[in-house]
Amino acid sequence: MREVTLSTTPTPEALADLALGDIVYLDGLMYTAREGVYMRALEEKANVPMELPSQSAANFHCSPAARINPDGSFEMGAVTATASFRFAKWLPDWLALSGAKLVIGKGGMRSTDYKEYFVPNGAIYLSTVGYGTGALLGRGVENVEAVHWHEELGLAQAMWVLKCKRMGPFIVASDMQGNCLFERENERISKNLHRVYEGTRPATLKRFGETDDKSEELI
Amino acid sequence: MIPISLIQKTAETLMDKAAIEIPTDYLDGLKRAAAVEDGDLSSFVLKAMLENYEAAKQDRRAMCGDTGTPRWYVKMGNEAQIQGGPVALETALRRATANATNGVPLRPNRVHPLWRTDHNNNVGIGAPEIEYGYEPDGDWIDLITVHKGGLFGTDYRMLFPSDGIQGIKRFFLDSLVAFGKRGLACQPAIIGIGLGGCKDTCMVLGKRAACLRVVGDRNVDPRIAALEQEFTELGNSIGMGAMGFVGKSMVIDTHIEVGYCHTGAMQMSVHAFCLSSRRAVARVFADGRVEYRTDPNWFTDYQRRETVDWDLPQPAEVQP
Numbered sequence: 348m349r350e351v352t353l354s355t356t357p358t359p360e361a362l363a364d365l366a367l368g369d370i371v372y373l374d375g376l377m378y379t380a381r382e383g384v385y386m387r388a389l390e391e392k393a394n395v396p397m398e399l400p401s402q403s404a405a406n407f408h409c410s411p412a413a414r415i416n417p418d419g420s421f422e423m424g425a426v427t428a429t430a431s432f433r434f435a436k437w438l439p440d441w442l443a444l445s446g447a448k449l450v451i452g453k454g455g456m457r458s459t460d461y462k463e464y465f466v467p468n469g470a471i472y473l474s475t476v477g478y479g480t481g482a483l484l485g486r487g488v489e490n491v492e493a494v495h496w497h498e499e500l501g502l503a504q505a506m507w508v509l510k511c512k513r514m515g516p517f518i519v520a521s522d523m524q525g526n527c528l529f530e531r532e533n534e535r536i537s538k539n540l541h542r543v544y545e546g547t548r549p550a551t552l553k554r555f556g557e558t559d560d561k562s563e564e565l566i
Numbered sequence: 567m568i569p570i571s572l573i574q575k576t577a578e579t580l581m582d583k584a585a586i587e588i589p590t591d592y593l594d595g596l597k598r599a600a601a602v603e604d605g606d607l608s609s610f611v612l613k614a615m616l617e618n619y620e621a622a623k624q625d626r627r628a629m630c631g632d633t634g635t636p637r638w639y640v641k642m643g644n645e646a647q648i649q650g651g652p653v654a655l656e657t658a659l660r661r662a663t664a665n666a667t668n669g670v671p672l673r674p675n676r677v678h679p680l681w682r683t684d685h686n687n688n689v690g691i692g693a694p695e696i697e698y699g700y701e702p703d704g705d706w707i708d709l710i711t712v713h714k715g716g717l718f719g720t721d722y723r724m725l726f727p728s729d730g731i732q733g734i735k736r737f738f739l740d741s742l743v744a745f746g747k748r749g750l751a752c753q754p755a756i757i758g759i760g761l762g763g764c765k766d767t768c769m770v771l772g773k774r775a776a777c778l779r780v781v782g783d784r785n786v787d788p789r790i791a792a793l794e795q796e797f798t799e800l801g802n803s804i805g806m807g808a809m810g811f812v813g814k815s816m817v818i819d820t821h822i823e824v825g826y827c828h829t830g831a832m833q834m835s836v837h838a839f840c841l842s843s844r845r846a847v848a849r850v851f852a853d854g855r856v857e858y859r860t861d862p863n864w865f866t867d868y869q870r871r872e873t874v875d876w877d878l879p880q881p882a883e884v885q886p
């Protein structure tokens with residue numbers, strides 16, 4: 348497998364060079380933003396307290412295990428991504444507003460999301476590995492540069508600005524054509540599912556919202 | 567009498583251990599899975615996980631940035647006496663949870679479901695959960711903390727006696743495939759299955775089966791023990807590995823716990839205890855000794871008893 352070191356303000360060429368399944372380590376500034384930040388910036392139209400994307404084009408779907416000390420300094424422990432598909436509602440506007448080129452999180456998005464608004468914005472998706480590699484990722488954080496909006500949003504939803512040094516590993520989960528690594532893997536797995544299921548008995552009660560079609564994409 | 571300050575101090579140490587030190591039974595299980603995994607992406611993920619546990623211990627930082635929802639299982643010997651009584655005990659555990667959230671640090675995950683109020687300390691209405699059990703002998707108290715992660719790794723289905731083992735298998739597979747796609751529940755995991763009880767007790771049994779039994783432990787009922795082994799193999803034959811990539815490591819071990827249920831029903835719940843299988847245990851004795859371990863040893867013969875009475879030693883004066 349190929350390993351690549353990438354800047355958090357990557358060039359279009361560097362992004363175009365990445366292939367699904369590549370392992371990436373990041374250098375530069377990265378910020379955390381999830382529903383709290385999106386709602387504040389997009390719905391309440393608050394001014395984003397950073398220069399985006401010149402300072403950072405890397406949006407991490409994460410809440411760190413961290414604290415703010417009484418003297419205002421920060422203590423950062425482990426950092427782990429949170430599931431990204433829940434943010435699909437805000438991401439098209441956010442990518443346009445922030446100019447983010449790297450969306451980093453857990454589980455990826457659907458290929459339709461990639462094709463509709465990642466590709467037009469020149470952005471790709473990087474997945475954390477594991478996903479619980481919080482201690483390794485924490486090591487890649489050289490410094491916590493700032494935390495914004497923690498009073499309004501709480502520590503878990505705040506916008507943490509992290510200085511990364513060879514932070515990783517991450518896996519390239521979408522490319523410049525909008526292909527999706529997870530869908531590729533799901534397809535391969537679904538092909539064999541009928542064999543494992545042989546002889547089993549489906550639920551007697553059919554509830555709303557349940558599916559028996561194992562080839563359907565479930566996020 | 568067990569001093570309350572000792573309980574709080576021990577509880578704080580446990581919070582730290584649970585968040586940082588992966589229990590060896592799970593670690594060894596994961597190493598075995600890594601040794602046989604041949605999917606290239608899945609193998610890479612398992613290797614990174616093994617490095618991650620080392621990094622966590624070396625740096626004394628939480629193994630995962632999502633430190634789950636801390637909870638307590640408390641078990642008391644029949645003769646245990648706690649300074650200040652049960653209210654003091656609960657206060658000590660709540661205080662330890664708050665202190666450790668700031669100290670380790672852990673992620674303040676707990677918020678009000680509607681108003682999203684965050685006390686930044688993992689304490690609030692009903693949080694942390696504190697559950698109790700008792701044992702016939704002893705003047706000790708067992709403190710067990712579990713920091714369960716995985717929003718996506720739990721499900722319930724109402725089955726019926728006619729569904730039989732094939733219905734149970736089906737729900738097991740349905741759950742694992744659903745949890746496993748894109749790896750949202752962070753496999754390979756310890757899978758706990760609750761069978762029977764009522765809906766709420768079925769969920770409780772399954773969660774305890776996942777979180778309170780160690781890898782390699784088998785149910786005392788030999789037929790259930792055989793099912794546990796069969797289900798582990800079944801889960802690992804789905805063709806899916808870590809993060810939902812092609813592979814064969816989904817399940818590190820399966821634990822099944824049962825409870826008597828309504829004659830017309832066969833409730834089933836499935837719970838995945840994720841890559842961060844965080845549990846830590848200490849026994850605190852009346853004389854001030856503290857013994858740390860990682861095996862909760864929750865499911866004793868007494869916990870699984872089927873009979874009305876349990877033979878207690880009779881006090882001398884009532885014996886004939």
Ligand code: SF4
Nearest residue numbers: 479630715716752840
């Ligand atoms: S489910 Fe994954 S992200 Fe959540 S606590 Fe477990 S290892 Fe961490």
